[in-house]
Amino acid sequence: MDKNTMKIAVFIFLSLLSWEGCTKNSQKEKFPYMVTMTAPKEYPVEVHIGVLTDDKKKLICGVPKSGVVNTRWVYDGKNGGQGGNTVPSHLNLTYVSYAEKKFWRVDADLPKEKILQLFREGFMIQGNPDDKGEFPWEESTYDELTIGAAPGGVIVVWLSGNHHRREVCRLQAKETFVNKDEFMRRIDPKETQEQFYELSYKILVPDSTKQKIKENGIPFGIWDQYREKYKYRFVLRPYDEQDKIRRIYRINYDGESGFLMDAKAVETYRQDGIPYNVEFSFTKYYTEVFFDDMEMLDIFKKLKTKYPDKPIDIIITPTFMYNEMKLSVQCESEEIPLKKYKVKGVWGG
Structure with a gap:
């Protein structure tokens, strides 16, 4: 084998090693997760339409449309079969807040590098028992991305998994208008937009919350005080x-x-x-x-x-x-x- 052929062979070999290493690293950077939506129990919301996209605006998955959401601020919601393994860079979400009687929309970038870092850091969990009956600590990481919506257009995004939850970011939604006939599955042409809001408020907002709203209004700002x-x-x-x-x-x-x-x-x-x-x-x-x-x-x-x-x-x-x-x-x-x-x-x- 002459010198030139040897150089080419070495170059190809090193390139293959580099490609294999990059492939392995790329695989390691794939963190599968499901998407859930949550909201304070007293202030239910419901998704109209929502998507997560990557840094090239390519669709990753939808935000689950799983009906009325009131799973408490501190807990995850229903995933509705939505998820991915690409770190999201953008959230576009429109939803209705029944206690506020209005629709909100958030269209904002997500801190991709922070999300990736949290995935990489992960956390420790107790694994299966060993031969001595002890439960050794093992590395794990997050497997859910949860979007929380609170009154005032407050949006908070967390990563969660196996009794661990970390905040990713806080976003601000803006009030928007969605025709109730575009939102509802059953269209009642005789029902006005205001009647839709009032009926939903009556049925879906707890009576205790209605009383508190009547006496003191919605406690805007409390979810930021929690942070x-x-x-x-x-x-x-x-x-x-x-x-x-x-x-x-x-x-x-x-x-x-x-x-x-x-x-x-x-x-x-x-x-x-x-x-x-x-x-x-x-x-x-x-x-x-x-x-x-x-x-x-x-x-x-x-x-x-x-x-x-x-x-x-x-x-x-x-x-x-x-x-x-x-x-x-x-x-x-x-x-x-x-x-x-x-x-x-x-x-x-």
Whole structure:
């Protein structure tokens, strides 16, 4: 084999290696996911039409039209069979907000690089038991992209999967008009647009929400307040000095969720939204607590204003025999008892 032939052969070989490496990397960058739509339980919405596209405006999938959406802000919705494995770059979505009696449209770019980075980072989960009966931690990543719609045209996008959820971005929809005959499956030519809104409001919006709207209006802005981050952690004031928090699973009002997998992670201060629901695993016992959003926002805002840049502790104090849990919030030397939380139960022993 002469020198020129040898050079060509080496070039082809290296090119094949490079192509194989690129192919493998390309395959690794494919993260399959389903798309879901969610909304606050009190403020139902319904998709008119929506699509996700890539950076070349090529269709990836639709936003599921799965009927009325009111699955709560902190939970994912129905996927309706819509999804893809290409990282989306753009969202175009039109939907009706029944409590507001209007249609909204969002037509905006998504932070593709941030989504890709979150997919790459993923999270750790407990896998299947090994030969010793232990559950080893394994790498995993997100498998759902959830779009949330709240009053005021607030749109928040999350990645979620296996009890983990991270915010991707917050977008702003604009009020738009859609003829109800283009939206409804059954067309009633005698029904006006206003009658459509009023009937939908009557049927789909909970009576308790109607009363709140009548008394105080829709709480515009609250979903953005949920997104404010505070530096805090959970601290156990144990009845038994040997007790400690071993693990925490938390869901925050901003829709994010995840595990603090060990005592070291629990002891570390984090920038987080206010807690909605937290499951505490102690040495022998475990409990589940639901927090009141207005109480937590009020206390955290006051402490943040009074003690700028100082971290906050949410303190859990078990009573005798762990029959009950008392909770308080402390910053510096100031401690404020919580009054509106609910303990679902205490188990173990």
